[in-house]
Amino acid sequence: MIARSLKWTRHNLFGKPFDVLLSLTVIPGVLWMVYQAVSWALTAARWDIIPQSLRVLMIGVFPADQAWRAWIAIVIIAILLGAALGCVFAFKGRHAGALVPVWAGCAALAGIENVTNVLLIAVTIAAFAGGWAVASRFPPVRKALVPASFIGLIAIFAVMAPPGAGLWGGLLLSILLTLVTAVLSLPIGILLAFGRRSRFSGLRWICTGYIEVMRSVPLIMVVYWIWILIPVLTPQFNLADVVRGMIGFTLFYSAYVAEYVRSGLQAVPRGQTEAARSLGMSEFDINRSIVLPQAIRVVVPPLVGNVLDIFNMAPLVFIIGLTDFLRAGQMILANPQFGDRTYEVYSFLFLTYFLVGSLITFVARKLEAHLARGSR
Amino acid sequence: MKLIKLLTAGVFAGLAFTAGQASASVLDTVKQRGTLNCGTDNTAPGFGYLNTTTGQLEGLDVDFCKAVAAAVLGDASKVKFVTVTDKSRFDAVLTNQVDVVFAHTTLMPARESSIAVDFLPINFYDGTGIMVKTDSGVETLDDLDGATFCTTQGSMTETVLTSTFKARGWQDSKVLTYENLEKLFAALNSGRCNAMSTDKSALAAWAGNSPSPSDYVILPDTLDKSPFGGFVVANDSKWRNALRWTIYGLFQAEESEITQANLDEHLTSEDPFVQRFLGVGGGHGKDFGLSDDFVAQAIKAVGNYGEIYARNLGPDTRMYLERKGTPNALWTQGGAIYSPLWN
Numbered sequence: 001m002i003a004r005s006l007k008w009t010r011h012n013l014f015g016k017p018f019d020v021l022l023s024l025t026v027i028p029g030v031l032w033m034v035y036q037a038v039s040w041a042l043t044a045a046r047w048d049i050i051p052q053s054l055r056v057l058m059i060g061v062f063p064a065d066q067a068w069r070a071w072i073a074i075v076i077i078a079i080l081l082g083a084a085l086g087c088v089f090a091f092k093g094r095h096a097g098a099l100v101p102v103w104a105g106c107a108a109l110a111g112i113e114n115v116t117n118v119l120l121i122a123v124t125i126a127a128f129a130g131g132w133a134v135a136s137r138f139p140p141v142r143k144a145l146v147p148a149s150f151i152g153l154i155a156i157f158a159v160m161a162p163p164g165a166g167l168w169g170g171l172l173l174s175i176l177l178t179l180v181t182a183v184l185s186l187p188i189g190i191l192l193a194f195g196r197r198s199r200f201s202g203l204r205w206i207c208t209g210y211i212e213v214m215r216s217v218p219l220i221m222v223v224y225w226i227w228i229l230i231p232v233l234t235p236q237f238n239l240a241d242v243v244r245g246m247i248g249f250t251l252f253y254s255a256y257v258a259e260y261v262r263s264g265l266q267a268v269p270r271g272q273t274e275a276a277r278s279l280g281m282s283e284f285d286i287n288r289s290i291v292l293p294q295a296i297r298v299v300v301p302p303l304v305g306n307v308l309d310i311f312n313m314a315p316l317v318f319i320i321g322l323t324d325f326l327r328a329g330q331m332i333l334a335n336p337q338f339g340d341r342t343y344e345v346y347s348f349l350f351l352t353y354f355l356v357g358s359l360i361t362f363v364a365r366k367l368e369a370h371l372a373r374g375s376r
Numbered sequence: 377m378k379l380i381k382l383l384t385a386g387v388f389a390g391l392a393f394t395a396g397q398a399s400a401s402v403l404d405t406v407k408q409r410g411t412l413n414c415g416t417d418n419t420a421p422g423f424g425y426l427n428t429t430t431g432q433l434e435g436l437d438v439d440f441c442k443a444v445a446a447a448v449l450g451d452a453s454k455v456k457f458v459t460v461t462d463k464s465r466f467d468a469v470l471t472n473q474v475d476v477v478f479a480h481t482t483l484m485p486a487r488e489s490s491i492a493v494d495f496l497p498i499n500f501y502d503g504t505g506i507m508v509k510t511d512s513g514v515e516t517l518d519d520l521d522g523a524t525f526c527t528t529q530g531s532m533t534e535t536v537l538t539s540t541f542k543a544r545g546w547q548d549s550k551v552l553t554y555e556n557l558e559k560l561f562a563a564l565n566s567g568r569c570n571a572m573s574t575d576k577s578a579l580a581a582w583a584g585n586s587p588s589p590s591d592y593v594i595l596p597d598t599l600d601k602s603p604f605g606g607f608v609v610a611n612d613s614k615w616r617n618a619l620r621w622t623i624y625g626l627f628q629a630e631e632s633e634i635t636q637a638n639l640d641e642h643l644t645s646e647d648p649f650v651q652r653f654l655g656v657g658g659g660h661g662k663d664f665g666l667s668d669d670f671v672a673q674a675i676k677a678v679g680n681y682g683e684i685y686a687r688n689l690g691p692d693t694r695m696y697l698e699r700k701g702t703p704n705a706l707w708t709q710g711g712a713i714y715s716p717l718w719n
Contacts, residue, residue, distance in 0.1 A: 053428045064431055166458060224464070231471040241458070241473075321459035321468070323418065331418045334425035336584045336694035 041347070049341045050348050051111050053332045057348070060169015060323045069163065070172055071120050073156040077175060078128040080145075080152050085363070086135025087142045088370055095132070099125050149183050165240035169323035171352070173242065174314040177324070181249040182307045188250065189257025194287065196262060207258070214255035220316045223248035227320040245317045253310055260302050264295030297371050304364035308357055325349065401614040402475050403665050406448055414441035415460040415468050415477035421581040422688050422695035423480045423500075423604075433457050436688040437478035439678045440499060440606060440623070444476060447622040447670040452677035466491045469609050476619060478606040480577070492610040497623045499605060499681075501703035501712060503598035504533050505576035507583060510593050512570065517597040522548035526560050526569035529553040533573050536600045557582065575602060576697060584694035596701035603703075618664040625671035627715035628653065629680035631706055636679035639672060653718050660718070681713060682706070 013023040050057075059070045103125045107118045135141050156176065160168060168176070195207030214222065226248035230239055268291050276286040315326040323331060329345045332338055338345075406412055416424040416437045424435040438457070445455035460468045460479050468474045470492060481487075482502070483495050506525070508514040514523075521544070527533040534551055541549045552569060554560040561582050564572040572579065576594060583592040606623075608616050629635075632650065634642045642650050652659050655668030662668060678684055685704065689697045697704075705711025 056426060056428055056431070061426065061431060061433075164456070166456065227464075228467050228471050231473055235472065319461060319463055321415075321461060321464055323459060327419070331426045332428055334419040334421050335428060336421045336425070336581065338428070340585045340587065 045344050046341065047344055049332070049338055049344055051109065054110060056170060056332055057325065057328050058170045059172050060167065060328050062167045062169060063163055066163045069159050072159045073172065073176070074124055075127045076152045076156050077179065078124045079131040080149050082128040082131025083135040083141065083145055083148070086132040087145060088367055089136065091129070091133040091136040096129060099129055153180055153183060165242045168242050170328045171325040173322060174311065174325045177246060177249060177314050177317065178307060178311040180246045181253050181310050184250045185253040185257045188254040190261050190292070192254060192258035193261035193265060196258065197265060211255045211258050214252055215259070219252050219313055220319055222252045223316060224319055226251065241320050241322055245320055245322055249310065253306065256306060257303065260299045260306065261295060264299035265291060267298045268294045300371060301364050301368040304360060304367060308360040311356060311360070312353070325352070401612050402609065403448070403615045403618055406475050410449065410454060412441070412445040412448060412455045413458050413474045414444065414455050415458050415465055415474035415479055416441060417461070417479045418459050420480055421584065422577060434688070436500060436684060437480060439684045439688065440478045443626060443674040443678045444619055444622055446673040446677035447666060448618065450667060450673050466493060469493055469607065472609070476606055476608050480604050481607060482602050483605050493607040494610045494616050496606040496608065496616070496619050498603040499623060501598070502575050502577050502602040502604055504536050504573060504600045505579050505598060506595045507564070507572045507579040507592055508570065508595065509564065510591050514593070517595055520549070520571055521546050523570035524550055524552060524568070525571045525573050526552045526554060526563050527573045528557060528560055529555060531574070532600070537573060540599055580689065580695045580697045584696065589694055589696065594698060596698050598702055614665060618666055621660065621664060622670060622674055624715040625674060626681045626684065627713050628718055629671065629675050630682040631708060631715065634675060634680060635683055636675060639675050643672065649718070
């Protein structure tokens with residue numbers, strides 16, 4: 001074992017003179033930084049602020065006595081995410097084993113003494129595992145996933161709306177924004193992609209124009225414009241800030257989804273459509289049953305990457321006064337009592353973003369390998 | 377090209393049409409709706425921030441929102457806080473998404489002339505302040521002749537400081553600039569600077585956030601002006617007047633020593649001025665479209681101006697900012713907090 005690792009080290013880190021130089025400069029620097037960070041985290045940092053303000057970080061200023069609504073939303077999200085995962089990966093015993101430490105970690109963070117929260121976290125993780133297991137055992141369920149996610153999102157809106165949509169916040173808002181945008185931008189993006197390849201030049205122009213305009217302006221501008229335009233155009237509806245934010249994000253990311261899907265459509269060999277046409281299939285049937293399934297297969301990995309992109313862009317909604325995860329952290333720091341905990345709060349934000357981000361990346365990579373199986 | 381012009385004209389005509397429709401006063405809208413949409417910041421120490429224990433917003437701006445809700449609707453809890461940022465606060469008012477904004481906004485001519493908002497009375501006077509370490513023994517600005525002042529790069533403070541030196545004839549004083557407030561604060565602590573200079577509210581926040589706030593003193597002197605005020609949509613004098621006099625009411629209440637605690641005694645007062653001010657047996661409220669006891673309601677909710685100040689920026693808070701000797705004191709004590717006559 002030691003001999004092997006020595007060999008690995010020599011081969012990879014000290015193979016050539018330049019490697020030696022690089023390793024000698026970089027490795028001590030990195031070790032020193034890690035040492036500093038860990039020693040700060042273990043000795044100087046006062047982490048008590050994280051459990052104290054965890055509720056604000058997770059759900060913002062959503063009233064504490066209404067927190068059960070947020071929990072219902074979280075459980076629905078967990079089921080949907082589990083089921084989405086189950087479409088691709090079979091649920092196995094070792095997965096269930098891996099979820100137990102996740103539960104322990106979350107429970108430790110939330111505070112073991114709060115029994116209700118520990119139980120609710122267990123319910124959430126069980127819901128996630130349940131969705132995963134059902135979707136992987138019973139293939140017919142997978143067909144229902146898209147309508148189920150629409151119904152799930154509507155249910156979340158219905159449950160969360162009564163205390164006022166202006167109160168949504170924290171990590172839950174970031175995740176909801178990401179989910180709604182990801183789910184809604186997919187059908188719009190597919191339609192736009194087909195529109196851009198349409199035989200009707202009017203439709204083609206409109207779709208191309210829309211996609212190009214959206215891709216050439218910054219997201220923050222689209223979000224801000226939607227935010228100020230909707231109340232001016234429809235003063236009789238009082239559309240909540242959060243809904244306007246979601247509309248802005250969906251409009252913007254639909255253009256990107258359209259371009260991903262278009263790249264997939266172009267990857268489908270011409271022979272496929274020609275063969276279908278020679279069988280006498282209609283243009284609609286060809287697109288629906290021959291072209292789209294093959295195209296989607298190609299673009300699923302970049303689409304998952306797109307979800308990560310949406311999640312990482314979610315903090316931009318601060319511009320319209322929404323309190324997303326990042327802004328919730330800043331809001332805690334604005335309290336004079338906690339002003340000197342900047343590093344603790346930002347470390348927690350960093351770790352959470354890093355965890356979620358690497359999880360999505362991991363799933364995307366696995367998915368790519370899984371989908372590539374057929375074309376090998 | 378013609379098509380684009382036509383489309384643009386169409387959109388603007390539409391905007392003008394919808395804007396023309398919303399001609400009713402915000403006051404009527406708020407009363408009809410039953411809640412006040414008040415725009416505040418939620419990341420401004422002392423002015424609008426979240427108390428994580430109670431889950432409620434606190435701060436000077438937040439208290440003014442509550443006072444307005446109490447005065448207009450008779451219930452301070454009927455306020456819905458809408459978070460606005462430095463970028464969105466004016467558009468939020470212009471698109472009627474909020475009825476009033478209290479978000480540490482500095483009054484400037486361009487803001488009233490080119491952005492269509494009207495400012496309310498100034499409720500806090502910020503400005504460039506000087507902070508020194510307590511153990512330096514410095515008590516007034518005059519003690520700092522020949523000292524090294526530090527501020528941030530590219531801010532107006534540098535100019536303000538040099539002109540102060542010139543006016544006072546200080547030859548040896550110099551200004552050092554730093555990239556950001558964090559480095560500036562470190563320089564004060566390490567002794568490289570004798571005094572740190574930036575906006576007073578920011579100084580208070582930095583001192584308050586340090587492990588021991590009592591190590592720092594913010595001198596009462598204010599070197600230039602940065603007055604904060606709430607604002608409402610322009611050309612709605614009914615709404616603006618109601619809010620202006622609510623705020624003046626809080627100033628006058630402090631002058632007349634009417635507090636949250638002794639309000640009930642004053643309600644039974646024989647003094648005709650107090651009776652009229654608090655709306656006992658008829659007052660000023662009707663003329664503004666409010667109930668006669670609107671000032672009493674506001675005081676009951678948040679107290680007079682002095683109490684609001686003490687709650688958020690007073691000696692018992694971490695954001696302590698001395699009031700005496702600054703424009704934030706009552707005019708009777710040499711400050712600029714002044715209410716017109718209530719007669």
